[in-house]
Amino acid sequence: MRSVKSFIAAGAVTLLSQAAFAADMAIAPPPYAAPVVEDFGGWYLRGDIGFSNQRVDRLNNARDITLTSSLQTNNFNTAGIFGLGVGYKVNNWFRADVTGEYRGNSQFHGTDRITYPGGVGIDTYNGTKNEWVVLANAYVDLGTWWCITPFIGAGVGGARVAINGFTDAGIANNGGGALPSLAYADNVSKWNLAWAVHAGLAYKVTPNFTVELAYRYLDMGDGLTGDLRTFDGSGVNTINPMTFKNITSHDLKLGVRWDLTSPHVYAPPLVTKG
Numbered sequence: 001m002r003s004v005k006s007f008i009a010a011g012a013v014t015l016l017s018q019a020a021f022a023a024d025m026a027i028a029p030p031p032y033a034a035p036v037v038e039d040f041g042g043w044y045l046r047g048d049i050g051f052s053n054q055r056v057d058r059l060n061n062a063r064d065i066t067l068t069s070s071l072q073t074n075n076f077n078t079a080g081i082f083g084l085g086v087g088y089k090v091n092n093w094f095r096a097d098v099t100g101e102y103r104g105n106s107q108f109h110g111t112d113r114i115t116y117p118g119g120v121g122i123d124t125y126n127g128t129k130n131e132w133v134v135l136a137n138a139y140v141d142l143g144t145w146w147c148i149t150p151f152i153g154a155g156v157g158g159a160r161v162a163i164n165g166f167t168d169a170g171i172a173n174n175g176g177g178a179l180p181s182l183a184y185a186d187n188v189s190k191w192n193l194a195w196a197v198h199a200g201l202a203y204k205v206t207p208n209f210t211v212e213l214a215y216r217y218l219d220m221g222d223g224l225t226g227d228l229r230t231f232d233g234s235g236v237n238t239i240n241p242m243t244f245k246n247i248t249s250h251d252l253k254l255g256v257r258w259d260l261t262s263p264h265v266y267a268p269p270l271v272t273k274g
Contacts (some may be wrong), residue, residue, distance in 0.1 A: 041090050042261025046097060048083040048212075050253030052076075054106060057246040059125060061228070071113040076129065079106035081251060087137075089259070096138045099155075103131040103249075105164075119173050127166035129244075131220060133159045133194055141202070149202045159194035159220035161247060162187065166225040168242070185225035185242060192221025202257075212255040220247045 054076040081104070087097025110125035139153035166185040200214030223244035 041088065042259060044087050044089060044095075044097075044260055045258045046083075046085045046087060046099070046255055048081065048085075048099070048101065048253045048255040050081040050251055052079050052081055052103060052106065052249045052251050054079070054129075054247065054249040056223070056244045056248075059110060059112065060243045060245055062240050062243075072110065073112075074108070074110040074125075077107040079130070080104040081253060083133075083253075083255075087257075093141045093143075094139070095141070096136070098134070098136050100132070100134050103133060105130045108166075121173065122171050124169045125166070125242075126169075127225070128164045129223060129247075130162050130164075131159050133157065133218070133220065135194065135196055137196070137198065139198065144204075147204045149204070151198070151200055151202060153198035155196040155198065157194050158191050159218075160189055160191050161220055161223040161244075162189040163223045163225045163242075163244065166242060168228060181230065183228040183230050185228050188224050188226050188241070190222075190224050194218065194220050200253075208259040210257040210259070212253070212257065214253045214255060216251040216253060218249045218251060220249070223247055 056074050056076070058072060059074060081101055083099050083101030085097045085099030087095055089095040105128045108125065108127045108129055112123040112125070114121050114123065135155035135157035137153055137155035139151050142150045142152070163185075164187040168183045168185075170181045170183075196216050196218045198214055198216050200212055202210050202212045204210050225242040228240050228242060
């Protein structure tokens with residue numbers, strides 16, 4: 001009888017041991033997974049270079065109310081763009097920065113055919129223009145594919161437009177022969193409200209270094225010359241500056257961004273992101 005009880009006890013112990021082993025197998029620890037490197041906010045520095053493709057709607061003069069202007073053509077040469085800025089990346093889709101830039105001298109050439117009481121005339125304009133531009137910008141990053149991030153943005157700020165070395169060479173025909181004239185204006189700089197829209201592609205070379213290729217439309221307001229006068233000094237007391245109405249530019253820029261706060265950790269290239 002005792003041997004039967006011993007046999008039953010031994011069997012019970014064996015069953016309990018097997019159940020405990022099965023329970024241990026079911027609660028096995030999960031396999032190790034490498035930590036994911038997340039994008040997060042932080043400060044960055046930026047630098048940009050590029051070139052401009054500028055336009056002006058018209059040239060107006062305060063004394064031209066008696067004149068009829070037609071066939072006016074105005075052209076700027078391409079000029080260089082050099083900028084620096086500081087910004088903050090809020091999260092993986094929104095960032096903002098403040099930028100300052102110098103836009104180099106652009107040669108200006110223009111012509112104008114005018115009609116006035118008693119005759120007609122042709123004016124030829126020449127000068128140079130440059131700007132300092134300060135903008136506060138905000139951008140939306142539209143997702144990342146293979147380290148490439150398209151983005152859009154907008155900015156607002158101020159532009160200091162400088163018109164230098166402006167001359168107006170004219171030929172007036174009053175019916176009795178052509179009468180040449182030449183006038184010049186003092187250099188003038190003025191600050192205007194400026195605004196911009198941006199679009200481009202950013203490529204993350206390393207976690208802390210990004211390269212951008214971007215297009216920007218920039219509106220810088222009006223430019224202004226000093227009073228026009230002839231070289232003999234006549235016209236000094238007349239108020240007749242030339243106004244460059246609505247100066248805009250289509251800019252192409254190459255920029256770089258240095259992230260000051262991202263960890264220096266290797267991460268595999270992103271294929272897609274949020």
